[in-house]
Amino acid sequence: GSGVGATLAGGAAVANAAAPRAASSDDGESPAGAGRGDDGAEVMPFFGPRQAGVATPPPAHTRWVALDLAKGASLDDLRRILRIWTEDMGRLTQGRPMLADHAPELSQDPRFLTVSVALGRSAFERVGRDDLAPAWLGDLPPFATDALQDRWSGGDIVLQIGSQSPTTCAHAHRSLVTGAGAAVRPRWVQAGYRRPSERPRWTAERNAMGQVDGTVQPVLDGPDDHLIWRGAEDGIWSGASTLVLRRIAMNLDTWESLDPAAKENAIGRRLSDGAPLTGGGEHTPPDLTATTGSGLPVIDPGSHMRRAMPRAAHERFLRRPYSYEETHDLSGGPLEAKDTHRSPHGLLFAAYCADAERQFVPVQRRLAEQDLLNIWTRAVGSCVAAVLPGVEPGEHLGESVLA
Numbered sequence: 001g002s003g004v005g006a007t008l009a010g011g012a013a014v015a016n017a018a019a020p021r022a023a024s025s026d027d028g029e030s031p032a033g034a035g036r037g038d039d040g041a042e043v044m045p046f047f048g049p050r051q052a053g054v055a056t057p058p059p060a061h062t063r064w065v066a067l068d069l070a071k072g073a074s075l076d077d078l079r080r081i082l083r084i085w086t087e088d089m090g091r092l093t094q095g096r097p098m099l100a101d102h103a104p105e106l107s108q109d110p111r112f113l114t115v116s117v118a119l120g121r122s123a124f125e126r127v128g129r130d131d132l133a134p135a136w137l138g139d140l141p142p143f144a145t146d147a148l149q150d151r152w153s154g155g156d157i158v159l160q161i162g163s164q165s166p167t168t169c170a171h172a173h174r175s176l177v178t179g180a181g182a183a184v185r186p187r188w189v190q191a192g193y194r195r196p197s198e199r200p201r202w203t204a205e206r207n208a209m210g211q212v213d214g215t216v217q218p219v220l221d222g223p224d225d226h227l228i229w230r231g232a233e234d235g236i237w238s239g240a241s242t243l244v245l246r247r248i249a250m251n252l253d254t255w256e257s258l259d260p261a262a263k264e265n266a267i268g269r270r271l272s273d274g275a276p277l278t279g280g281g282e283h284t285p286p287d288l289t290a291t292t293g294s295g296l297p298v299i300d301p302g303s304h305m306r307r308a309m310p311r312a313a314h315e316r317f318l319r320r321p322y323s324y325e326e327t328h329d330l331s332g333g334p335l336e337a338k339d340t341h342r343s344p345h346g347l348l349f350a351a352y353c354a355d356a357e358r359q360f361v362p363v364q365r366r367l368a369e370q371d372l373l374n375i376w377t378r379a380v381g382s383c384v385a386a387v388l389p390g391v392e393p394g395e396h397l398g399e400s401v402l403a
């Protein structure tokens, strides 16, 4: 992946990758290291220093499942759950039934299944071992534009389950939660979708507002790794990441009443192909200095892109967005933030970074201060969790960090 230098409003020059792609992958589309098993099953590797499901290409279906540890749960309970899950995930992701599989037929069609396990700071507190939580795992500060609801926020344990098949996601979800037994209780589930393709792909695609979303991303498996992963200097936490999941409701009713020029101005990019309003193609860097005939900036200072762009080299992270739709109650019953948002559509905005406070918060703060998109969007859920380091055969998830 080749980065292009962009000079920013703040004067800092940083490398912005045009699109995420594995430095080692030839076409940027095949999941790095993914293969087909003997039986033709489409599998993602399970073992490795980093868990799959973060930098691996996003499949069409993903659900995040938050669980809380039961009252009185101990560190041993947490370790036991992670041991069971490691065994089960090692099988399910490779298309093999689990040891006690209630529906082994459903386990044989992984369709690039990945499961990643993350722990919220509250998990460490719940088992009375705050001392084991890494310093970089904190809560986000409140933002003026938030309208957070408990039912979409927080969580001791957050599982991310992704596959090309929603049937596979549902089976993995049910199996893993069942396997954890009485030591956990469900908190929330948030399911999202992307446009299906034959194989998972790292391409930008249209969100429910119709914009091409996911264009500017760090380079994967290369020079930007430090933005996404904890490094060797972190010792037992090396190979971990931070998930920031924001559930963002959209008001499509008012958005859809805008004319195309106003929609494009809100982002700073064209609707047709996602190119910056200053021209070129999707991956052309925007010209922030360009002005119109009347002397106004072509890319509005309040546009989402301009506000979200890094002002320092570390203000970057991986975005893995999914669309969501509330389908359970469209009959006039309570919808999210119903005062302004009649639409049941939104974005599961998932960011992965090494340090949320340092990388994510400055960007989110800037967007909360000013972002034209805020007129139509509102965060209704939020959670931060540490994605555990990956495992090698014989190890289990969390083994080193919960020792």
Ligand code: HEM
Pocket: 016, 204, 207, 209, 211, 212, 213, 214, 215, 216, 217, 246, 248, 249, 250, 267, 269, 274, 304, 305, 308, 309, 310, 346, 347, 349, 360, 363, 364, 367, 373, 377
């Ligand atoms: C860029 C949409 C929320 C951070 C973009 C782009 C679109 C978009 C269309 C331009 C294409 C691209 O590079 O992907 C949305 C929508 C949101 C949302 C619809 C909410 C519903 C957020 C949030 C953050 C964020 C909450 C972070 C706090 C970014 C960043 C970029 C970006 C970092 C790339 C900026 C650059 O360097 O050019 N977003 N976004 N977005 N967005 Fe968002």
